[in-house]
Amino acid sequence: LDRVTTEHDDAAAPPPELREEYAQLAEEVATHQVAYHQKDAPLVSDAEYDELIHRLRRIEAEHPELKSADSPTEQVGGAPSEAFAPVDHIQRLYSLEDLFSREELRVWYDRAVASLQRQRPEEKPRWLVELKIDGLAINLLYRSGELVRAATRGDGITGEDVTHNVRTIKDIPQTLAGENHPEELEVRGEIFMPSADFEAFNETLISAGKPPLANPRNAAAGSIRQKDPAKTAKRPLSMFVHGIGARSGLELTSQHEAYDQLAAWGLPVSPYTEILDTFEQIEAYLDRYQDKRHDLVHQIDGVVIKVDDFTHQRALGHTSRVPRWAAAFKYPPEEVTTELLDIRVQV
Ligand code: NAD
Numbered sequence: 001l002d003r004v005t006t007e008h009d010d011a012a013a014p015p016p017e018l019r020e021e022y023a024q025l026a027e028e029v030a031t032h033q034v035a036y037h038q039k040d041a042p043l044v045s046d047a048e049y050d051e052l053i054h055r056l057r058r059i060e061a062e063h064p065e066l067k068s069a070d071s072p073t074e075q076v077g078g079a080p081s082e083a084f085a086p087v088d089h090i091q092r093l094y095s096l097e098d099l100f101s102r103e104e105l106r107v108w109y110d111r112a113v114a115s116l117q118r119q120r121p122e123e124k125p126r127w128l129v130e131l132k133i134d135g136l137a138i139n140l141l142y143r144s145g146e147l148v149r150a151a152t153r154g155d156g157i158t159g160e161d162v163t164h165n166v167r168t169i170k171d172i173p174q175t176l177a178g179e180n181h182p183e184e185l186e187v188r189g190e191i192f193m194p195s196a197d198f199e200a201f202n203e204t205l206i207s208a209g210k211p212p213l214a215n216p217r218n219a220a221a222g223s224i225r226q227k228d229p230a231k232t233a234k235r236p237l238s239m240f241v242h243g244i245g246a247r248s249g250l251e252l253t254s255q256h257e258a259y260d261q262l263a264a265w266g267l268p269v270s271p272y273t274e275i276l277d278t279f280e281q282i283e284a285y286l287d288r289y290q291d292k293r294h295d296l297v298h299q300i301d302g303v304v305i306k307v308d309d310f311t312h313q314r315a316l317g318h319t320s321r322v323p324r325w326a327a328a329f330k331y332p333p334e335e336v337t338t339e340l341l342d343i344r345v346q347v
Contacts, residue, residue, distance in 0.1 A: 014063045022066050025056050029072040037078030040221045042214065046301065047333035050098070076156035076321055077137075083227065084160035087151040089139055090186055090246035094156060095321055096132075096304060096328040102283065105305070108327050109279055112307065112316060115324075119315045125307050128255045129285050130273040132302040132328050133240060134217040135192030136224055138166065145181035145265075147174050152224065162224050166191075168233035177266035186245030187267060192298040193219040197236035216299045238297075240270040242304070254308045272296070275308060290331055302330040 014022070032049050036042045042049070053073065060067040067073070076095045080086050099105045116125050137153040150166035151159035166172060169191070193201070193216045201219070202212040213219040223235035244258045252258045256275055263269040272289070276282055286303055293300055307313050307325040316325040 014059075014066060018059065018063070019066065022056070022059050022063075025052060025059070026072055029053050029056055033072055033075060033078055038081050040218055040225060042218070045333070050100070050330070054100075074321055077153050078155065080152070080154040080158050080160045081225070084152075084162060084225070086154075086158045087149060087161045088158050089151065089156075090141070090184065092156050093137065093139060093153045093159075093188065093245070094318060094323050096326055097322045098302075099327050099329045100332075102286075105282075105327070105329050106279065109282070109305075112324065115316060116307075116312055120312070123309075123312070124277075125309065125312050127276045127282060128273060128306045128308040129276050129282055130242065130270055130304050130306070131289060131296070131298075131300045132304045132330075133190040133192050133242070133270075134215070134299040134301045135190040135239075136217070136221040138162075138189055138191050138224070138239065139245060140166070140172065140187040140189070142176060142181065142185040142187065144183055145176040145179075147172070160225070164229040165224050165226060165232040168229055169237045169239060171238050171268045173266045178264055181265065182248045182250045184246055184248045185250065186247070187241055187262060188243035188245055189239045189241040189267075191220050191224055191237055191239045192216060193223065193236055194238055194297050195294075195299055198299075201236060239268055240298075241267050242270070253310055255306055255310070255313075256308055286329060293331065300331075302328050304328050 029049075029052050032043060032052070036049070044052075056071075057073050060071065060073060076093070097108065099108055113125065116123070139151050139153065139159060140147060141149040141151075147167070148163075149161065150163045150172075151161055153159055167174065195216060198213070198216040198219055205212050213222065219235070220237060223232050223237055226232045241259060241262050243255075244252070244262070250261075252261065256273075259269045259273065274285060276285065282305060289296075289300065289303060305327055307316060313323070313325040316323070318324060
């Protein structure tokens, strides 16, 4: 068997030019990750970045021996910036697997269904489908109903303490409504600048002779990572919840039950979320929001599909980077001309 493996490896050994391409590509992707996640100043569009990281993943799939443990394909976001105090999340935050076509979505869906079918043959999964908000992930920590800390995702284990800035966002309650709050509760959500506010904010920048912000995601990230909370307070920011982390003594059975509970405590929950049963229903949701994507409160870059039941989520588990119970379907990039900037940009 050893001999067969060796022969196979020899046959698949990457040619030197591929090694070189791989090393260059890995360095380029790592540079873009730092520019995007740590400096809020991307050097290329998301579509261009996605193409580069896709190529990197393809090479790694064909030649796993090239891949090192610190490959950019294994990173969740970026290391926390030294400009903010580091915060260790109680429960880790993950990224999402990207799916770029209906075919990729079908493969992911079938694999999840088959895995659940093997583990829990009597049960049929339901799908919680929601919009992928183009903003910045935040982890809120409430102790006995009081907001005590807010941190960016960072590398998923350690984030940046942005509590003072997050306290300026009106939609995020300082004290939860209702009662029976857990001693400890981590709420995950996406901070965004609403599309209409983003355009108005950019107009004020332009009339003041300043450069406009590149896009709402960048605007949200840049606004939250200000050193001076008074500056953040002037930015129109909002948030929708999209997850729950550590929770002491709170019994919940599903993602939708978690959202209902968080909404009852006054946290902002997206109005666009639906619970669906079949692949066809998920496709219809993708079609619906592809047409409406520019008429929403916030910008989106896709749709997130999650297995709803927490028992099913646990059965599917995680890789080191992403949950296997959720995935992000990305809409193809489209060329649009913004009236405001009068340049062609990709969204
Ligand atoms: P991601 O943005 O593709 O997906 C994970 C994140 O989605 C989560 O952390 C969460 O913050 C967010 N999210 C939004 N709505 C959500 C919802 N309803 N449910 C769950 N999560 C939701 O992954 P990522 O690791 O943050 O970054 C990759 C993205 O960043 C890609 O879109 C990529 O194009 C972009 N990027 C661009 C550049 C560039 O140079 N332009 C560089 C690096 C990354």
